[in-house]
Amino acid sequence: MTAQILDGKATAAAIKTELAARVEALRARGIQPGLGTLLVGDDVGSQKYVAGKHRDCAQVGIASIQRELPGTASQEDIEAVVRELNEDPACTGYIVQLPLPRGIDTNRVLELMDPAKDADGLHPTNLGRLVLNERAPLPCTPNGIVELLRRHKVEIDGADVAVVGRGITVGRSIGLLLTRRSENATVTLCHTGTRDLGEHLRRADIVVAAAGAAHLVRPEHIKPGAAVLDVGVSRDPVTGKIAGDVHPDVAQVAGWLSPNPGGVGPMTRAMLLANVVEAAERAAGADRVG
Ligand SMILES: Nc1nc(=O)c2c([nH]1)NC[C@@H]1CN(c3ccc(C(=O)N[C@@H](CCC(=O)O)C(=O)O)cc3)C=[N+]21
Known part of the structure; x- marks a missing residue:
């Protein structure tokens, strides 16, 4: 068995069609x-x-x-x-x-x-609002990952999620989305100081690999059937080729796998557009109230 594909390209295309209709309504x-x-x-x-x-x-x-x-x-x-x-x-x-x-x-x-024009969702005020459960533009890559899982009906509620990497754009913020009541996951944030990465990965139902370390996540780390999201981009020091954080053989163990490219990248871009449309809708709503 090989993993089913978390198709970011197709999902982003569907989201863009929905956004086009909302833009049309605004226009x-x-x-x-x-x-x-x-x-x-x-x-x-x-x-x-x-x-x-x-x-x-x-x-x-x-x-x-x-x-x-x-x-x-x-x-x-x-x-x-x-x-x-x-x-x-x-x-x-x-x-x-x-x-x-x-x-x-x-x-x-x-x-x-x-902050009202922050399309990345990474302004300190908006990250603060996310912590406070207030409405705000959401960080694009984490939001894209949640949307990719939702639209492929991967169960997030109650899932154990292991995130690898503590960068601002993905690692540090995705836990805030996944632990909202609406997603209800349990999240472990792993990083270079994590003593036994394999131990955390092996118990995870969902793995988010965002460390920027080529092929760091290997098949022996993955619980059979788990969903694996490959967010990393780095250059293989030997071949010079662009590599993801997930070893290709993970496809033989995982239940779901996001390709890279064609997975999380296109979703990030779709969520950027969503933030722009939402900001315009919010501004229009505020206008109406006067
Ligand atoms: N303020 C700011 N916001 C960002 O969101 C931001 C940034 N700065 N600086 C650089 C990184 C990188 N980033 C990518 C987004 C999508 C793909 C993407 O869609 N990649 C395609 C590959 C195709 C291609 O290379 O065009 C894919 O994964 O399928 C890649 C990279 C956003 N970034």
């Missing part, structure tokens, strides 16, 4: 959602990601606002663009593409963003 009321991106420097990978986000926007009817600064931009230059995007009514949500160049205080830039 019928005279509201045009717009996603802004701020890209600093000329990293080819970052340029590619940002271009992909604008392509996604075009597909669902969201307008694009593209801002770019050279890699030599100062803290003040970057903050000036953030202030502009905060003020721009055409921009209903935006992201500052990470990483920012060396020497830039990233947290100071992110804190300057209007």
Whole structure:
């Protein structure tokens, strides 16, 4: 038996179709959602990601606002663009593409963003709201993972989840989503200081591998039938090829496996669009109340 595929590409396409209908409804009321991106420097990978986000926007009817600064931009230059995007009514949500160049205080830039326009769901205010169970844009990758599991009817309620990696964008925030009453999972956060990673992985019904360590999660770590999500991206030091955190042979043991690429990545992008649409809907609702 090989694992069933958690098909992020197809699921993201379905979500985009749903979002297109919501955008259409907003536009019928005279509201045009717009996603802004701020890209600093000329990293080819970052340029590619940002271009992909604008392509996604075009597909669902969201307008694009593209801002770019050279890699030599100062803290003040970057903050000036953030202030502009905060003020721009055409921009209903935006992201500052990470990483920012060396020497830039990233947290100071992110804190300057209007939390109501935070399409990544990673603004400190919004992470705080998540802790407090208040409505807020949700972090895109964790939200994409939950949505991918839901739409494949993988049982989350009561599941033991092992998360590998304590990065801000995935590891540290996904437990906040999965332990809400609506998801009801039990979550263990593993990291490089975890004494016996295998012990935690072997008891997990769901494994989220987000460490950025090539093929760290191996078939002998996986409980037969478990759902495994491969979030990591790293370069194999030997072959130079891009590798996920999950060894390919895990497919022989797992019940569900998200491919990489084609799994969590497209879901992250779909959830970014969802945050933009929701922010525009929220703003429209606030308008109505006056
Ligand atoms: N403010 C900010 N927000 C981000 O969300 C953010 C960021 N900065 N910096 C960089 C990382 C990386 N990231 C990816 C999202 C989707 C794919 C994705 O869809 N990948 C395709 C691969 C296809 C391709 O390479 O185009 C897949 O997994 O199938 C990849 C990478 C978001 N990031």
